[in-house]
Amino acid sequence: xxxxxxxxxxxxxxxxxxxxxxxxxxxxxxxxxxxxxxxxxxxxxxxxxxxxxxxxxxxxxxxxxxxxxxxxxxxxxxxxxxxxxxxxxxxxxxxxxxxxxxxxxxxxxxxxxxxxxxxxxxxxxxxxxxxxxxxxxxxxxxxxxxxxxxxxxxxxxxxxxxxxxxxxxxxxxxxxxxxxxxxxxxxxxxxxxxxxxxxxxxxxxxxxxxxxxxxxxxxxxxxxxxxxxxxxxxxxxxxxxxxxxxxxxxxxxxxxxxxxxxxxxxxxxxxxxxxxxxxxxxxxxxx
Numbered sequence: 001x002x003x004x005x006x007x008x009x010x011x012x013x014x015x016x017x018x019x020x021x022x023x024x025x026x027x028x029x030x031x032x033x034x035x036x037x038x039x040x041x042x043x044x045x046x047x048x049x050x051x052x053x054x055x056x057x058x059x060x061x062x063x064x065x066x067x068x069x070x071x072x073x074x075x076x077x078x079x080x081x082x083x084x085x086x087x088x089x090x091x092x093x094x095x096x097x098x099x100x101x102x103x104x105x106x107x108x109x110x111x112x113x114x115x116x117x118x119x120x121x122x123x124x125x126x127x128x129x130x131x132x133x134x135x136x137x138x139x140x141x142x143x144x145x146x147x148x149x150x151x152x153x154x155x156x157x158x159x160x161x162x163x164x165x166x167x168x169x170x171x172x173x174x175x176x177x178x179x180x181x182x183x184x185x186x187x188x189x190x191x192x193x194x195x196x197x198x199x200x201x202x203x204x205x206x207x208x209x210x211x212x213x214x215x216x217x218x219x220x221x222x223x224x225x226x227x228x229x230x231x232x233x234x235x236x237x238x239x240x241x242x243x244x245x246x247x248x249x250x251x252x253x254x255x256x257x258x259x260x261x262x263x264x265x266x267x268x269x270x271x272x273x274x275x276x277x278x279x280x281x282x283x284x285x286x287x
Contacts, residue, residue, distance in 0.1 A: 007126040014121040017134070021117025022084035024138055025110030027063075032109065032145040034063055035154060072100035084110040105145070113141055116268070123272050132168045133271060136161070136221055140264040143214065147260035153210025158217055165220030174271065175223035176287065183219025187227055188212045211259050218267035225286055226274035230266035238262040 006013045041058045048055040060066070068077045075097040081087050088107040095102060120133040143157045162184060169180035191212045199205055218230055242257045269277075278285050 010122060010125060013126055013130075014118040017121035017130070018114045018118035021114035021134075021138075022110050024117070024134075025113030025141075026082060026084045028113060028138060028142045028145075029106050029109050030068060031063060031142045032149070034061060035142075035156065036146060036150050036152065037061060038063075039152075039154060039156075070095040070097060070100065070102075073098035084114070109141065109145060113138065116141070119272065128168075128171070128173050132164075132173050135164065136271060137268065140267060144258075144261035144264045147210070147258040151208070151256060151258050153208065153214055153260045155210075155213065158210060158213040162213065162217035162220050165217055168221070169223075174221060175225070179223035179225060179287065180220050183222065183224040183227060184216045185219075186224045187215035187217070187219030187230075190227065190231070191215050207259055211263060214260055214263050214267075218263065218270065222267065222270040222274050225278050226270035229274055229277050230263065230270050233266035233269050234259070234262035237265055 006016055038061060041061070044058075045055040068082065069075060070077065072095060075095065081091065081096055085107045088102060088104075091102070093102050093104065094100065116137050117134055120137060121130055124130045124133055139157050139161045143153055143161075146157075147153050166177070166180055166184065169175055169177050174180075175183070191207065195205070195207055195209075195212070198207075215227070215230070219227055222230070238257070238259060241262070245257065275285055
C-alpha cells in the first residue's frame, strides 16, 4: 500500500485520521459500556472466593463478544446499523427493532474521537508522535466517559497508559525519559498530597486514587514541566463546568463530580500545546 500521499499531505492525513477516529470511537463506546460491567463481575467473583462461597454465574462478556445489541430489547446491531454517527442519525436516535431511544452519547463519543484524531494528525504529522498520540487520546476518552458514568478510573486504562508513556519517551517522542519519570512521580505525589491534606482538614475524601494514577500517566507522557498547565486547565474547567452542572441539577455543593475528564482535557492540551505554552511562559523548556 502506497502511504506517500498521507505522508506528504497534512489535510489528507488529518482526514484519514479523522475517519479512523470515528471507527475507533465506535469501539470505545463498547469499552465504556462493558468494562465497568466486567469489573463488577470480577469484584463479585473475588468477594465470593474470599468468603469461601460459590461465585455468582454471569453471562460471558468481554470487549469483543458477544456482538453489540440493543440494551432494551437485546436485538443484535447489524453492520449497517453500526456506522459511526451516520447510523444514529439515520435511525433517528432509536433502536431499529423496538424504537427505544439510543443515547446521544454514542455519536458524540464517535464524533469527538474523530475530531481529536484529526487534530493530532494536523499537529504532529506522519510519524511516531501521531501513532503514540492517538493511543493516548483514545485511552483518555474511554477513561473520561467511564469516570462520568461510574466515578471510577479503571486501572486497566490508567496503569497501561502510564507505562506506555514511559516507554514512548524512552525514545524521546514527546519529552526526554528523565522528564517523563519525574512527571509520573510528581503527578502521583501532587494529587496524593492534596488528597491527604483535604482529608485531614475536612475529614472526608475529595478525590479518588484513580485521579493520582491518571495524573501520573499524564506526567509520564508530557513531562513534569507541563504539570502546572494540566492542573490549571483541569481545575479551571472543573470549577466552571462543575458549578454549572450543580446549578442546573439543583444539587448541593457537596455533590461528588468526576475529576478525570478535566484531567484528561488538561493532558490533551499539554500534549498538543504544552511545550509551546511552557516556552511562552518561561522562555525555554526546562530539562
